[in-house]
Each structure stands twice: as C-alpha cells, then as structure tokens.
Amino acid sequence: MIKSPICDKIGIKYPIFQGGMAWASNYALASAVSNAGGLGIIGAGQMPPDLLVKEIRKAKENTDKPFGVNLILYLPHIGELVDAVIREGVPVVTTGAGNAGPYIKKFHEAGIKVIPVIPSTALAKRMEKAGADALIAEGTESGGHIGELTTMVIVPQVVDSVNIPVIAAGGIADYRGFAAALCLGASGVQMGTRFLATKECHVHQNWKDMVIKASDRDTVVTGRPTGHPVRVLKNRLAKMFLELEEKCSPVVEYEKLGTGRLKAASVDGDIEMGSLMSGQIAGLIKEEKTVKEVIEEIVFQAEDFINNMSKFIKG
Secondary structure, eight states: OOOOHHHHHOOSSEEEEEEEOOOTTTTTHHHHHHHHTBBEEEOOTTTHHHHHHHHHHHHHHHSSEEEEEEEEEEEEHHHHHHHHHHHTTTTTEEEESSSSSSHHHHHHHHHHHEEEEESHHHHHHHHHHOOOOOOOEEOTSSEEEOOSSSSSHHHHHHHOOOOEEEESSSSSSSSSHHHHHHHHTOOOEEEHHHTTTTOOOOSOOOHHHHHOOOOOTTTTEOOOTTTTOOEEEEEEHHHHHHHHHHHOOOHHHHHHHTTTTIIIIIIIIOOTTTTOOOOGGGGGOOOOHHHHHHHHHHHHHHHHHHHHGGOOOOO
C-alpha cells in the first residue's frame, strides 16, 4: 500500500486530498472522500459562519475520519469563519487566496493542522516559517483560481525549498498523475476536477456532464486583469469575460458579470452563463464514478505502475 508521511501526520489511509471547491465540495462529498481513505475538504467559499457550522456538523455525522475545511482568506468575514472552525474542532484547515500566517498559531492552539495552498517557493518558505504543517503546491493546470507556474515546475522546487510535506495539485486525475507527483517529491496529491465528476458530488448534473464531455483544450483562463485569474470550461460566460479583457474594461465590470455565476452552475445547471470551474485534466475524465472507485483505482493502479517501472532499468 502506498503511504507517505502526510498519512500519519493527519491520520488518513491514502495520501489523497479532495480540493475544497466552493459550491461543489459540501459535507456529503467531504465525508465520502474521508470514508474512502482520503482527506475530504468542505469548501467554505463565501458561506456565512452559521452555514459552515451546519456543514461541519453534518460531516461529523457522516464520518468518523479526519476531514478539513478550506478557507478563502481575503473574505471580509474570515475572522468569523476561523472562529467557527476552531469552535467546531475541525481536524485540518487548508487555506487559499491570502496569507495564512496570522491564523496559524490560533489554529495550532486548538489542535488544528494548517495546510496552505501556495503558488510559489517564496510563499512556501514564508508559510513554513510561520508554522504550516504541510503545503499544497498548486499548478496553473488547476480549475478555479490559479497561479502561473505549472505543476511539473512548481512541485519539485517547493519540495527542495522546505522541510515539511508537500502535496501536489493541478492536472492530476488518475494513477499516472499520482505516481508522477510522488516522483517529483510530493507526499501526496490534491484533486478537484476528478472529484467534481463523482456520484457523491452534489453539483448539477449539467456541470458534471460538461466535465465528462470536455476535451484537452476546452478550458480557458479569465479575469487576469483583476489579479485573480480563474480557469473555467469554455462557454458564453467565459467568452464575455474575455471580451471585457479585450476592451480593457474596469474591474467593476468583471465583478458585476461574475456575481452569482458559480451558484448558477452548481445549483441551476446553467452551462452557458454559469462559472464552470474546471482544470485542464477534464479531458481525461470520461465517466462519473463513486469516490471510493476513484480513490482505490488511483492507489492500486499506481502501486502496479510503480512496481513495473523497473522494466526501464537495464543492467
């Protein structure tokens, strides 16, 4: 069985994290991933604190395994979300879109592991110095908010720059990506898009079908002028965002166009004007499976693949 230091560190069977996707990863998906041996993560997104508390408590009702909450740090009510997570005793917190440093001590005092998502070695070093327990090095292949470096480039550089476990994210959906991440020095992987197209993910079937039908060139990055670029599947909304870029429109126009679009995709199934966040790896996903099937196929096939790699070594 493939096991790495991150498994013992947070108490999971397999070194596979589920990405904390706002509007997509609720308690049902998170608890299913944790029950299957990975680390399920509730995507808090812009939830009010009371809703997040309900999600956490439902997760506890559905799994006795460790799970996490992903927090977006730039939100104006982030302090309330942090306090809610601490009160509810969530085992793990992953963070994005900001500096987790000011919150790490507070989380640690409550016995919570902190694993920031980072896009560069500079931030990786800062987070290690601030006390992070591990890091998620995320490549630009990912869906949703992205950085500029590819997974192949960022992971080994982050691994070499810190002394804590590194989780690879971006462009991973099967045993080959999992094995490649381990070869790059990662202690595990985080997947978002692959778990989006699972039976336990509650998003509208239209969004799942778009992922399954996608080809390798069906994602595009929008919103670069705002400083918060987002990778999504191509649709009418994405085209409108790109037109704003061509016109050098003010940021307020992007904000106006983007309001409510993730909910439109997740709840309403609007495939034209919804924000269909997805990674480039969508082209590899051909069917909707259960979470358990996804995780066990990746782990067991990776074991066989790694064991057979010796055929490339000639005496």
